[in-house]
Amino acid sequence: MNTGLINFENLIIANQGISPMTFDMVAQILTLGFAVMLAALFYFVLTIRTVAPQYRISSVLSVVVMVSAFLILFFQAQSWTQTFTFNFSTGLYELAPGAEAFSNGFRYLNWLIDVPMLLFQILFIVNITRERRAVLRNWFFFSGAMMIITGYIGQFYEAQADLTPFFIWGAISTAFFFHVLYLIFRVIQESRKTMSQRAGDNMQLIWYLFFVSWMLYPGAYLMPIFLNNEAGIVGRQLTYTVADIASKVIYGVMLTYVAQIRSEEEGFVSDMGVAKAAS
Numbered sequence: 098m099n100t101g102l103i104n105f106e107n108l109i110i111a112n113q114g115i116s117p118m119t120f121d122m123v124a125q126i127l128t129l130g131f132a133v134m135l136a137a138l139f140y141f142v143l144t145i146r147t148v149a150p151q152y153r154i155s156s157v158l159s160v161v162v163m164v165s166a167f168l169i170l171f172f173q174a175q176s177w178t179q180t181f182t183f184n185f186s187t188g189l190y191e192l193a194p195g196a197e198a199f200s201n202g203f204r205y206l207n208w209l210i211d212v213p214m215l216l217f218q219i220l221f222i223v224n225i226t227r228e229r230r231a232v233l234r235n236w237f238f239f240s241g242a243m244m245i246i247t248g249y250i251g252q253f254y255e256a257q258a259d260l261t262p263f264f265i266w267g268a269i270s271t272a273f274f275f276h277v278l279y280l281i282f283r284v285i286q287e288s289r290k291t292m293s294q295r296a297g298d299n300m301q302l303i304w305y306l307f308f309v310s311w312m313l314y315p316g317a318y319l320m321p322i323f324l325n326n327e328a329g330i331v332g333r334q335l336t337y338t339v340a341d342i343a344s345k346v347i348y349g350v351m352l353t354y355v356a357q358i359r360s361e362e363e364g365f366v367s368d369m370g371v372a373k374a375a376s
């Protein structure tokens with residue numbers, strides 16, 4: 098096995114090239130990803146005044162996440178298309194001469210920004226004391242960053258003959274992941290006690306969304322183990338894109354919705370007509 102080609106995608110690409118179907122699907126899935134981030138950026142900017150001022154930091158954090166995700170996903174799509182040339186005699190896409198190998202590593206570095214922001218943002222929608230928010234923020238930043246850094250190291254070993262380091266770093270990362278899940282579960286469940294039924298039900302939906310969408314990332318990490326072929330290449334980028342849209346965009350929209358409900362219940366009158374005063 099060629100150990101110089103970090104991500105498993107390159108092993109398949111370098112060994113036999115990939116079909117136009119795989120090439121197109123990945124290019125289009127990646128394009129969908131950054132297009133959604135740009136569209137959602139406008140949503141978070143334009144809806145900020147539909148929520149009461151104390152909830153607005155959540156929208157600001159969604160904006161930060163959208164900008165960083167847009168940039169990284171744009172470059173990810175560029176890197177994909179620049180990796181290949183089309184070979185007319187074989188009908189396959191092959192590594193372009195002098196092209197850089199394809200890497201998923203940039204995504205991990207993007208998560209380093211987005212994961213703490215996504216975790217932090219929920220704390221502006223719930224009732225929480227300043228002290229507790231600071232404690233949770235520190236744990237979110239610590240465990241979130243450790244989860245990503247250890248996973249980032251692990252993914253360098255996915256195309257090696259010996260997968261031991263891949264699994265060990267993956268396991269360490271998973272321990273930090275469980276800590277993050279535990280913290281967010283507690284935040285959500287506690288927050289529901291001080292909210293109306295309607296807002297609390299939506300918080301519960303956010304928990305389900307959070308759990309399912311965040312679980313997709315370790316699934317993508319393990320992709321070369323399950324599908325070590327072209328379907329795995331498409332499967333991994335599709336998993337990342339679905340997970341990114343769910344964990345960043347839909348999550349942000351749902352938090353905005355809870356903030357709108359709470360604003361309305363608190364008598365906040367929006368000049369955009371989404372929330373209206375309780376009469």
Ligand code: RET
Nearest residue numbers: 208211248267270271274314315318344
């Ligand atoms: C890794 C390594 C393998 C083990 C686990 C992982 C978890 C990653 C997660 C990433 C979440 C990213 C988000 C990004 C949004 O921008 C690092 C893949 C458990 C949960 C939400």
